Amino acid sequence: MFQALPRIGRRRALFGSAAVFAVVGLLLWWLVPLGEESPSGTITFSTGTPTGVYQMYGKLLQGAIAKDMPHLDVRLLNSDGSQENISRVATGKADFTIAAADAVETYVLQNKPGAKRLRGCSRLYDDYVHLVVPRTSPVQSVEDLKGLRVAVGPSGSGVRLIANHVLEAAGLDPGRDIEPLADGIATMPGLLEHHKIDAFFWSGGLPTNAVQKLSKADDIRLVPIGGDLVEKLHEQGEASRYYRSAVMPADAYPEAQRGSAVPTLAVANFLITREDADADLTESLTRTVIASRDRIGAVVHAAQLVDLRTAIYTDPLPLHEGARRYYRSIKP
Numbered sequence: 158m159f160q161a162l163p164r165i166g167r168r169r170a171l172f173g174s175a176a177v178f179a180v181v182g183l184l185l186w187w188l189v190p191l192g193e194e195s196p197s198g199t200i201t202f203s204t205g206t207p208t209g210v211y212q213m214y215g216k217l218l219q220g221a222i223a224k225d226m227p228h229l230d231v232r233l234l235n236s237d238g239s240q241e242n243i244s245r246v247a248t249g250k251a252d253f254t255i256a257a258a259d260a261v262e263t264y265v266l267q268n269k270p271g272a273k274r275l276r277g278c279s280r281l282y283d284d285y286v287h288l289v290v291p292r293t294s295p296v297q298s299v300e301d302l303k304g305l306r307v308a309v310g311p312s313g314s315g316v317r318l319i320a321n322h323v324l325e326a327a328g329l330d331p332g333r334d335i336e337p338l339a340d341g342i343a344t345m346p347g348l349l350e351h352h353k354i355d356a357f358f359w360s361g362g363l364p365t366n367a368v369q370k371l372s373k374a375d376d377i378r379l380v381p382i383g384g385d386l387v388e389k390l391h392e393q394g395e396a397s398r399y400y401r402s403a404v405m406p407a408d409a410y411p412e413a414q415r416g417s418a419v420p421t422l423a424v425a426n427f428l429i430t431r432e433d434a435d436a437d438l439t440e441s442l443t444r445t446v447i448a449s450r451d452r453i454g455a456v457v458h459a460a461q462l463v464d465l466r467t468a469i470y471t472d473p474l475p476l477h478e479g480a481r482r483y484y485r486s487i488k489p
Contacts, residue, residue, distance in 0.1 A: 277471025362459025439479025
């Protein structure tokens with residue numbers, strides 16, 4: 158038979174147990190905050206072509222979301238690029254996507270289906286315009302493309318939009334002055350390598366793997382796109398106002414550039430969604446985008462340029478309320 162504890166012993170034991178329970182309770186409260194459940198369910202994220210930066214960024218972001226929001230299932234969809242991405246989100250075929258500012262502005266200006274429902278979450282990184290030719294090509298400027306076979310991207314891509322604008326700024330009619338091919342970055346390098354095209358346009362983050370691999374396998378170079386074309390682009394107005402002069406660093410494609418920086422154009426990319434997207438989910442996803450910059454940037458170098466100071470600038474789209482809530486929460 159157990160002897161009864163002395164009264165003083167029982168009292169100490171009760172107080173000790175209560176203290177232990179209190180500490181455990183505080184730890185549980187700290188580890189699992191009440192009222193802050195991780196978003197759950199399924200969302201669809203439209204990315205890009207299999208060999209492009211959008212798709213690689215989407216895959217890495219999917220991994221970051223899995224860590225931060227383990228109950229959320231993120232399904233990725235390949236696409237032809239910005240124009241298709243925007244249409245998917247605007248019409249409810251996808252929940253989130255990445256798209257270039259000029260493509261967003263074009264969609265809004267044309268008042269396409271769902272345009273007024275589009276919202277921005279974050280400005281991400283810049284796309285750089287590439288004009289790639291064989292090293293022995295006589296092409297030294299955009300104007301020199303006249304009469305040549307040029308891959309300009311699929312009809313639903315941001316590349317096609319930019320290529321058409323650049324060609325027009327150079328005084329060329331995209332439908333008559335060149336032989337346009339609707340190939341994307343998945344097939345452009347092979348076509349150039351086998352002499353089935355004379356040049357191709359690409360717009361993407363630096364470096365783009367497909368261009369990098371081509372530069373190592375074949376003797377290519379990047380044609381400069383000068384500041385005079387930027388001025389002419391701005392004269393076109395509307396969506397072309399988002400293009401700005403930029404310099405492709407000499408180490409972007411070392412074999413192709415041979416130590417020389419290349420003048421070109423750049424345009425910002427946005428993470429976008431719809432007005433009716435859940436605010437808690439959008440806040441959490443925006444937080445993950447900012448917090449995962451360094452992890453994603455270690456693989457997709459362009460993502461290193463995601464900057465909290467400029468992330469809120471998603472013109473022409475207003476910020477989604479969830480994203481706005483996140484930015485307000487981190488203001489000093």
